Amino acid sequence: MALYDDTLALLRELIRNACVNDMTPASGQEVRNADSLERFFDGVPGICIDRYESAPGRVSIVVTVAGTDPEAEPLTLLGHTDVVPVDHSRWETDPFGAEIIDGRLYGRGSMDMLFITASMAAVARDVALAGPPTGTLYFVGVADEEARGGLGAKWLSEQHPDAFSWRNCLSETGGSHLPVADGSDALVVVVGEKGSAQRRLTVTGDAGHASNPYGRVSAVATIAEVVRRISLIDLPVSQDPLWRGFVRAFHFSPAIEHALLNGSDNSAFEHFGELSRYAHALSRLTISQTILNSGSAINVLPSSATLDLDIRPLPGTTQEEVDEILIDALGDLADLVQIERLISEPASVSPTDGPLYRAMVDTFDEFFPGVPVIPTVAAGGSDLRFARRLDGVGYGFALHARERTMGDVFALLHSHDEYIELEDLDLTLNAYRSLARRFLGV
Template sequence: MTDSVFRGRETTRHLSLTYSGAVDLMKGGNPQMTLYDDTLELLQTMVRNACVNDLTADSGEEYRNAITLEEFFKDTPNVEVQRFEPHPGRVSVAFTVPGTDDTAEPLTLLGHTDVVPVDIDRWSKDPHGGELIDGRIYGRGTMDMLFITATMAAVTRELAHRGRPRGTLTFVGLADEEARGGLGAKWISEHEPEAFSWRNCLSETGGSHLPVADGSDALVVVVGEKGAAQRRLHVTGDAGHGSTPFGRESTVAKIAEVARRISLIKPPVSSDELWQGYVKAFRFDATTEQALLEGTDPAAYEKFGRLAGYSDAMSHLTIAETVIRAGGAINVLPSKAHLELDIRPLPGTTDEDVDAILRESLGDLADEVRIERLISEPATVSRTDGPLYEAILETFDEFFPGVPVVPTISAGGSDLRFGRRLGGVGYGFALHARERTLSDVFAQLHTHDEHLHLEDLDLTVKAYRSLVNAFVGA
């Protein structure tokens, strides 16, 4: 465990560091309070703590949510607490309920406590207010992913009050997920990998529904995520005065041509079982299905509706040109320029594969372009069998009997990849009402007026309680 000293900070009007909610029934609290009530109040408190991560080391200040969680677990029996603070204020905290059987499967719940910034002028609600309006809770992080984090905490605490489980249960409130975990899960996995088990992990997100073409239902479980292969492409040209460009090689024209050639890359469609199963789950007509599986008609993606962008990303390596830099003064011919690419590879695609694709697209310019690797992480995916996956299927069937479950891969990242790298399995798990499709969930991520239906919070609390009790043993 990281032995760190808490460093106090001033709070803003939104902060609500002390969890003042329901005392657990087994502690003699208000008999009207339920697990759902506890979860909702904790969620509101965490939203109001406003642990905003702007991707800089001194932002986030997740110590606020760490204090809230420590207060939430105060006086809870059978719980061991570990604190991690690799940078001042960037606090993660783990709560472990040791099992009674060393041979039983452990379970670790990975919930992050940071949220992304807001454009305050675009919000009609207080982004850090946690307001309850028309059956919804509004605020940054309500969907991503504080509602799951609060659920994990409440379910863990309830189980601890009932005694030690058969298998060890750990809940971790993690810092810095929105900046790829460098001061959170990534740091713990590299510096304190034995602090808790990574063997079976749950995190964000899952349990939404697919808009199947024939009107039937299907549930989503996230079993993996694409990797990162960020690149910076450098070119050089002739410097000089802007008044005399004659005979000089234009750096700007060269980087523009590089960008044009990169934009023409058309990676092949995946042939793996995840993509095939996802397409078939929609029950499209035979022509559309074939076009999607074989990659013969890009227009076929429109059949996915609001999921067209995600479906395209799930089906192949994507390359997004996001940043271009050249020059500084209007009267100076720049001698260097670069183009930055956000590249997301599928499982099995290596850094060497990515560089080869880029060089091939550059053609006769390849020798004039230097490829710099930035963040590079392989895609990770967990198997679609085994005890935890089976427990997810059984839990889904409990609430939506007979509904098929479709494993998918996330286009973005989550803390689950660190557990997979250490040899464990990890799945995105929550539960939404029938009306909430995968595109509805995506629409709330990092958006204005982010909100969660309270019906979905209730379902997620019930689903986590059922799965945790079944998996580690009440």
């Protein structure tokens, strides 16, 4: 009980520190959470604590619990300490008050991902207090995850790649349940994430006074046609085993399963219920038109217009293939459109085998005996992609009560009145404790 109480107290402190990352270099100020974490380990024997500051106040902390066997597999618990901004007017609770109401802890970052970060820290301290493990354990409280890690995990992987081991990493999130059609259970483990292929499409037109449009090429009209053609892109369903395994885990009827696996009827995605949007994103490359921009004065014909696209490719899709899809959709307009690559990162995925994956599956079975574990890919990003780039493996790991579906967890990410069920904090803490002991030989 003391371990849980200490974890809860730490979690509430991390929330109250309000390390809000608005994607500007001066925000975040994760130094506050780094200080809290360092105090949490104060007086613990057999550990080493290092701090890394990528910019003023943007501090990541690395706690090392050295193992007795340098040849044994290491384990890295990779938790981030920043949170996204809040709209105070939409919250019914204090977003940084860390209030406990009816078995729930409310606060920004409670679900994403401070409850996991606090559990990781508590388990690392517990392992250190129990005596040296066989394999080395690292706990990392990393800055700037919410802004894609430029001042956090990405910076560490490039500037200090040896600060900790990237070989076996755990981070957010997993361990929620699928609403299987026949009422049975299935647990989710995140083994990868889609990539990024952001694009800016630019067209030009004839500038001039808006009172004399005759004979002039309209950049606005051209970009409108670009928007229309992009919206008509019909992408095929993936044949990746992860997608096919995800569909089959739901035990749909043969007709529904066939429609989903072959892409013959898009309305079949409605059978996923609250997970329909996620399932659709998992099934294919997605293209979202997000920013349209042209002109600055109502009486001036603009000389250019731009359309920004948030494109998320699946593992195996190249940036060149993304450009080819766009060019094909543009047809005879392709020569009039400049395609600029913005953030472009490949998708990444870790194997559904190996020592760490098996340890996760065995841990899930300890808490939910006989329940199948379904590997899947996150539609968004996480710091785990940097581990995979450095030839390590990375998995999203946590644990939720039976009634908490994957959709329930998704709904709370970056939401108003974000909260974590205290029952799930306890489950995640004990799952990490069990997995660490199983994997490290504690």
